[in-house]
Amino acid sequence: MTDSTSSTHRLAPQGERGWFVALGILLVLTGAGALLFPMIVSLSINLLVGVTLLAGGGFTAVHAFRANGWNGFAFELLLALVYIAGGLFFLFVPVAGLFALTVTLGAFFAADGVGRIILGLTIRPERAWSAFLASGLLSLALGLVVLIGLPGGASFSVLGILVGVNMVLAGMSFLLCDGSRRRF
Numbered sequence: 001m002t003d004s005t006s007s008t009h010r011l012a013p014q015g016e017r018g019w020f021v022a023l024g025i026l027l028v029l030t031g032a033g034a035l036l037f038p039m040i041v042s043l044s045i046n047l048l049v050g051v052t053l054l055a056g057g058g059f060t061a062v063h064a065f066r067a068n069g070w071n072g073f074a075f076e077l078l079l080a081l082v083y084i085a086g087g088l089f090f091l092f093v094p095v096a097g098l099f100a101l102t103v104t105l106g107a108f109f110a111a112d113g114v115g116r117i118i119l120g121l122t123i124r125p126e127r128a129w130s131a132f133l134a135s136g137l138l139s140l141a142l143g144l145v146v147l148i149g150l151p152g153g154a155s156f157s158v159l160g161i162l163v164g165v166n167m168v169l170a171g172m173s174f175l176l177c178d179g180s181r182r183r184f
Contacts, residue, residue, distance in 0.1 A: 020174050027171025031164045038160025045159055046097045050090030057083030102159050106146025109166060113140025116173075128177035135169035142166065 034041045061080035064073050090097035116136030120129045142162055 016179050020177050020179055024171045024173070024175030024177075027167045027174065029171075031167030031169075031171060034160050034164030034167060036164075038157035038164065041160030041163055042098055042101075042157055043094070045163075046090055046094050046101060049101065050087045050097065052087070053083050053090065054087030057081070057085075057087060098159060102146060102162075105159055105162055106143045108143070109139050109162060110143030110147060112166070113137065113143055116170075126177065127180055128173060131173040131176045135173045138169055139166055 057080045060076060060083055064070075064076040064080060067073065067076075070076075090101075113136045116132050116139060118136075120132030120134075120136055123129050123132065142165060146158070146162065
């Protein structure tokens, strides 16, 4: 007499399935919000990057002056100025900042797509492996579209749209995954 789940299909404990569902729902809802308000998401990302770089530059400059006698003073101060210049760029030239972020996000989505494709192939015995593979292929395609130059000025909302689509696809993958391991 054998246990039917031991040889071909092992389910995750019930509590773990709840985490898959919760993460899936949160990612889908967050992605849907980004799709409803893509320009707000795009501008928010641009603003956040600018403010973060300014803060990092300020902290780095303060540290450079507070670390008395440190051999790295000049280089650290130069790095602080690079951070501050980057922050000011994103805050005062938002069109160029959005373009730069869009291209960077395209590269991220391409890398994320490759990673999810590998994840899908790695967990292939599980029920949702194909969902990870499909979402990875779509993420890779989105990234390549950006990198090829489709959104080059066509829409500054592309950042928000890409973030929304990516999150919805990732969320759907987790909703389909039950944490089981099948062996064939």
